[in-house]
Amino acid sequence: MNQAIVQVKNVKKTYQSGDTLVTALDSTTETFNKGELTLIMGPSGSGKTTLLSLVGCVIYPTSGDVYLKNLQVNNLSENELANIRLNTIGFVFQQFNLIEPLTALENVMQPLILQGVSNKEAKERALIALEKVNLLERKNNLPKKLSGGQKQRVAIARALVTNPEIILCDEPTASLDAKSGATIMEELKQLSRQDKAVIIVTHDLRLRKFADRIVYVEEGKVSNTISNEEDYK
Numbered sequence: 001m002n003q004a005i006v007q008v009k010n011v012k013k014t015y016q017s018g019d020t021l022v023t024a025l026d027s028t029t030e031t032f033n034k035g036e037l038t039l040i041m042g043p044s045g046s047g048k049t050t051l052l053s054l055v056g057c058v059i060y061p062t063s064g065d066v067y068l069k070n071l072q073v074n075n076l077s078e079n080e081l082a083n084i085r086l087n088t089i090g091f092v093f094q095q096f097n098l099i100e101p102l103t104a105l106e107n108v109m110q111p112l113i114l115q116g117v118s119n120k121e122a123k124e125r126a127l128i129a130l131e132k133v134n135l136l137e138r139k140n141n142l143p144k145k146l147s148g149g150q151k152q153r154v155a156i157a158r159a160l161v162t163n164p165e166i167i168l169c170d171e172p173t174a175s176l177d178a179k180s181g182a183t184i185m186e187e188l189k190q191l192s193r194q195d196k197a198v199i200i201v202t203h204d205l206r207l208r209k210f211a212d213r214i215v216y217v218e219e220g221k222v223s224n225t226i227s228n229e230e231d232y233k
């Protein structure tokens, strides 16, 4: 049975935008499980990235609670949250966010160096992560010498090199052609099968067939959650 790893309970997030208070997310309760690939879908501006940011301990809720492995995290300090992010969560973004002057290998080593792992061990583990995404032969390339799909695979290797239990992705396939996007999704699906929670914000309807569960967000609220048995397969 899949085990709950992140729970948001009755969370609300508002932003002050000039004179207006924007409610990005309201009255939202949702559980995310290990061993599952979950998509967060919904119209533009509906609150998807806000939900992902709360799950990723990147922002604090205005009200409500966030639990990560049964630890209430919304009362923790910025530093404590930074530690949780470094040790428990891997992030993958649409724009890859690779460091341009560093090679693929050095990019993947970065989270480990931040964790205080020795250079030698960081290199060994980064090579294993690059191998997992079939990119070992490109290890010495700078990002500008990689295709979009290859850059995203480096970003995935960087996200998984610390062996995080949660992998969060914001539009990971949006900059990619259909074939590279499908490869990335296969790799993310495989990671979910290694007992990780993989949570992906996307507009791309084609990704539904990879999902175990789809959480639909509309106007700042979860409108529907579908367990993806046979619906889209």
Ligand SMILES: Nc1ncnc2c1ncn2[C@@H]1O[C@H](COP(=O)(O)OP(=O)(O)OP(=O)(O)O)[C@@H](O)[C@H]1O
Pocket: 015, 016, 017, 022, 023, 024, 025, 042, 043, 044, 045, 046, 047, 048, 049, 050, 051
């Ligand atoms: N830092 C911010 N300051 C002010 N308003 C914000 C901020 N971040 C998000 N919002 C607003 O909150 C609402 C939800 O934004 P969010 O980015 O979560 O939506 P989304 O569903 O991810 O949108 P998209 O699909 O277009 O990326 C929007 O109205 C947005 O303008």
